[in-house]
Amino acid sequence: MALLRFVFLFILISFSASAQKDYKLWLQYHTVSNSAIASEYKNNSKGIAILGNSETIKIAEKELKTGFWDMLGNVPEIKSEVKGESDIIVGSRSNLNSEIKKELQSDFGKINNEGFIIKTISSKSKKQIIITGKNDVAVLYGVFNFLRILQTNKSVTNLNIVDSPRTNIRILNHWDNLDRTVERGYAGFSLWNWQKLPDFIDQRYVDYARANASVGINGTVLTNVNANALILTPQYLEKVEALANVFRPYGIKVYLTARFSAPIEIGKLKTADPKDSEVIDWWKNKAAEIYKRIPDFGGFLVKANSEGQPGPQNYGRDHVDGANMLADAVAPFGGVVMWRAFVYSEHDANDRAKQAYAEFQPYDGKFKENVIVQVKNGAIDFQPREPFHPLFGAMPKTPLMMEFQITQEYLGFSTHLVFLPKLFQEVLESDTYQKGKGSTVAKVVDGTLYQNKLTGIAGVANIGNDLNWTGHPFAQANWYGFGRLAWNPYLDSEIIADEWLRSTFSNDGNFIKPIKNIMMKSREAVVNYMTPLGLHHIMDTGHHYGPGPWVSNLSRPEWNPTYYHKADEKGIGFDRSKSGTNATAQYAPEIEKLFDNLETCPEKDLLWFHHVSWDYKLKNGQTLWNSLALKYQEGVNQVREMQDVWSKAEKYVDSERFKEVKMLLEIQHKEAKWWRDACLLYFQQFSGKELPAEVERPTQTLEYFKSLKFPFAPGNG
Numbered sequence: 001m002a003l004l005r006f007v008f009l010f011i012l013i014s015f016s017a018s019a020q021k022d023y024k025l026w027l028q029y030h031t032v033s034n035s036a037i038a039s040e041y042k043n044n045s046k047g048i049a050i051l052g053n054s055e056t057i058k059i060a061e062k063e064l065k066t067g068f069w070d071m072l073g074n075v076p077e078i079k080s081e082v083k084g085e086s087d088i089i090v091g092s093r094s095n096l097n098s099e100i101k102k103e104l105q106s107d108f109g110k111i112n113n114e115g116f117i118i119k120t121i122s123s124k125s126k127k128q129i130i131i132t133g134k135n136d137v138a139v140l141y142g143v144f145n146f147l148r149i150l151q152t153n154k155s156v157t158n159l160n161i162v163d164s165p166r167t168n169i170r171i172l173n174h175w176d177n178l179d180r181t182v183e184r185g186y187a188g189f190s191l192w193n194w195q196k197l198p199d200f201i202d203q204r205y206v207d208y209a210r211a212n213a214s215v216g217i218n219g220t221v222l223t224n225v226n227a228n229a230l231i232l233t234p235q236y237l238e239k240v241e242a243l244a245n246v247f248r249p250y251g252i253k254v255y256l257t258a259r260f261s262a263p264i265e266i267g268k269l270k271t272a273d274p275k276d277s278e279v280i281d282w283w284k285n286k287a288a289e290i291y292k293r294i295p296d297f298g299g300f301l302v303k304a305n306s307e308g309q310p311g312p313q314n315y316g317r318d319h320v321d322g323a324n325m326l327a328d329a330v331a332p333f334g335g336v337v338m339w340r341a342f343v344y345s346e347h348d349a350n351d352r353a354k355q356a357y358a359e360f361q362p363y364d365g366k367f368k369e370n371v372i373v374q375v376k377n378g379a380i381d382f383q384p385r386e387p388f389h390p391l392f393g394a395m396p397k398t399p400l401m402m403e404f405q406i407t408q409e410y411l412g413f414s415t416h417l418v419f420l421p422k423l424f425q426e427v428l429e430s431d432t433y434q435k436g437k438g439s440t441v442a443k444v445v446d447g448t449l450y451q452n453k454l455t456g457i458a459g460v461a462n463i464g465n466d467l468n469w470t471g472h473p474f475a476q477a478n479w480y481g482f483g484r485l486a487w488n489p490y491l492d493s494e495i496i497a498d499e500w501l502r503s504t505f506s507n508d509g510n511f512i513k514p515i516k517n518i519m520m521k522s523r524e525a526v527v528n529y530m531t532p533l534g535l536h537h538i539m540d541t542g543h544h545y546g547p548g549p550w551v552s553n554l555s556r557p558e559w560n561p562t563y564y565h566k567a568d569e570k571g572i573g574f575d576r577s578k579s580g581t582n583a584t585a586q587y588a589p590e591i592e593k594l595f596d597n598l599e600t601c602p603e604k605d606l607l608w609f610h611h612v613s614w615d616y617k618l619k620n621g622q623t624l625w626n627s628l629a630l631k632y633q634e635g636v637n638q639v640r641e642m643q644d645v646w647s648k649a650e651k652y653v654d655s656e657r658f659k660e661v662k663m664l665l666e667i668q669h670k671e672a673k674w675w676r677d678a679c680l681l682y683f684q685q686f687s688g689k690e691l692p693a694e695v696e697r698p699t700q701t702l703e704y705f706k707s708l709k710f711p712f713a714p715g716n717g
């Protein structure tokens with residue numbers, strides 16, 4: 001009996017230890033061995049002076065204790081003032097003594113309010129590490145950064161880090177509904193348990209805030225852009241307030257989506273016309289009511305007159321009227337309005353890719369100063385690859401914020417390993433040429449191109465209540481990487497992958513090197529097996545799960561994949577050049593020229609901009625048909641390589657996560673083949689050509705692939 005109990009306990013403990021690894025994200029704090037740090041802090045600790053007593057500072061203290069205990073096996077003595085010798089001094093500028101303040105004066109001149117300094121200073125023959133910033137949240141960022149240095153095995157001697165975020169708003173957009181379903185969510189249900197709030201505070205809320213703070217994310221939009229006005233009623237605001245209270249000490253502000261017709265739906269008004277005085281007052285009062293509860297409320301995110309959502313155009317007004325009315329309501333409290341430019345209309349026969357630019361560019365300079373226009377990275381919709389959105393750089397007098405999608409709506413849900421920071425980096429590095437060479441999207445987004453004061457990056461969250469938060473263990477890297485790039489849009493994605501792997505799994509070089517390699521290739525793999533050479537939006541409609549290039553029966557033309565690939569006997573691709581819709585003209589002349597010409601258009605974007613004949617020769621000397629087929633095959637091969645590499649990782653990873661990733665890669669492989677076979681069989685009807693020898697033969701017929709239906713695919717409302 002006793003033995004049985006012991007065995008049971010053992011299983012329980014090892015299960016929870018393993019499960020905890022999944023839950024702990026990149027904050028594993030696994031033992032740091034074989035490093036100078038370990039010996040320094042193990043044997044020679046003089047303690048940590050923690051200055052200040054705000055909730056935020058207490059969080060920093062707890063984090064340091066946990067980090068030291070887990071990574072180094074000891075907790076240094078914590079002191080509340082600098083007395084005697086201290087290894088590390090942690091506190092905001094106002095709490096530092098004048099000697100240290102003087103020493104750091106020029107560094108303080110280099111950081112903004114959220115920036116931090118981690119510096120080794122030597123005085124009177126002793127060396128100390130100072131972790132500081134202008135306020136306590138900045139100090140917390142510094143602490144997380146310091147712990148990351150330890151966790152990733154970097155040297156802690158002579159530290160000299162002076163770092164500030166380059167953007168103001170670093171925010172997650174949760175497309176979470178009040179019934180806890182998550183639009184385009186593939187990791188379970190919403191974290192927000194509205195039914196139990198405000199009285200029940202799930203530990204997950206705290207852990208969520210902690211994870212975000214560790215990468216510098218400072219805002220969260222709790223609700224879906226397809227908004228429900230009920231969130232603005234007192235019944236729900238009380239719950240929002242409870243979440244805001246949890247997040248505040250972590251430096252995270254809460255924002256809500258504002259349904260434009262809320263004055264009618266919950267305010268009993270007859271109209272939501274932004275020029276109507278009752279409507280204006282209703283929003284002003286609503287803002288005051290919210291700020292009374294949540295003094296640091298961030299503001300509103302709005303999807304208006306887009307995909308059937310209500311908006312100012314319902315009343316003959318425009319986006320500027322709508323955004324500015326809301327901006328006036330939150331301005332007295334320091335709030336902002338993030339107004340989305342994701343618009344396209346079924347009444348507009350124009351190329352969908354042109355519509356957002358056509359509508360928004362003329363508004364440049366017309367928005368109030370607390371409005372920021374939120375633009376998706378590409379002109380269609382979060383595809384595996386899109387050229388950068390032509391609005392970037394084209395609205396010099398308007399702050400634009402980036403909207404990335406972290407959840408993998410079009411990139412394999414949470415079953416495909418795709419390292420998105422590589423995609424994000426490609427977009428951020430793109431040169432818009434709008435102010436000459438070097439006018440990168442990153443410079444638009446961080447405000448340096450046009451000296452915008454308000455800046456931001458949003459990521460549509462991939463987080464749900466799955467044990468591991470994101471469905472796929474490697475999808476955690478996309479949350480992490482989003483945060484790191486929002487902080488610094490110039491960061492190299494390879495560095496992000498390296499940091500994440502070390503903090504999440506292991507510092508062992510034999511593990512890091514091959515696994516980092518497959519992460520870095522994974523984005524190109526998904527492009528290859530789904531939408532190579534500039535193809536886009538050929539996913540099955542509605543849920544967007546799997547291939548559906550044949551779909552052509554939906555009421556709105558631009559909802560049909562056939563609208564996007566335009567395959568026919570002559571060739572394939574969307575002619576957006578001068579001979580077609582002339583979408584290329586929305587870019588700066590240098591880029592327009594590049595994209596417009598079939599010969600100079602980058603091959604990765606070829607079918608985005610051109611309808612190309614099946615026999616057209618690509619740079620590799622192969623015909624378009626052959627190249628397309630070979631790309632699909634390459635994607636499948638790349639997944640096989642990922643499987644192969646992962647199978648050798650077993651000894652570096654806990655068995656639970658090892659098995660999870662292994663199974664997920666099997667699904668990815670199966671689906672990559674599905675994509676290849678279905679798309680090639682379908683396109684072959686038009687090309688009339690044989691598959692090149694290197695391409696594996698499909699194992700099913702086109703009819704079979706067309707017959708597959710997924711009525712309960714997740715995330716589809």
Ligand code: BDP
Binds near residue numbers: 183184303381409
């Ligand atoms: C599309 C999604 C849809 C979103 C929409 C948006 O399919 O669920 O509501 O974008 O961003 O990608 O508003």
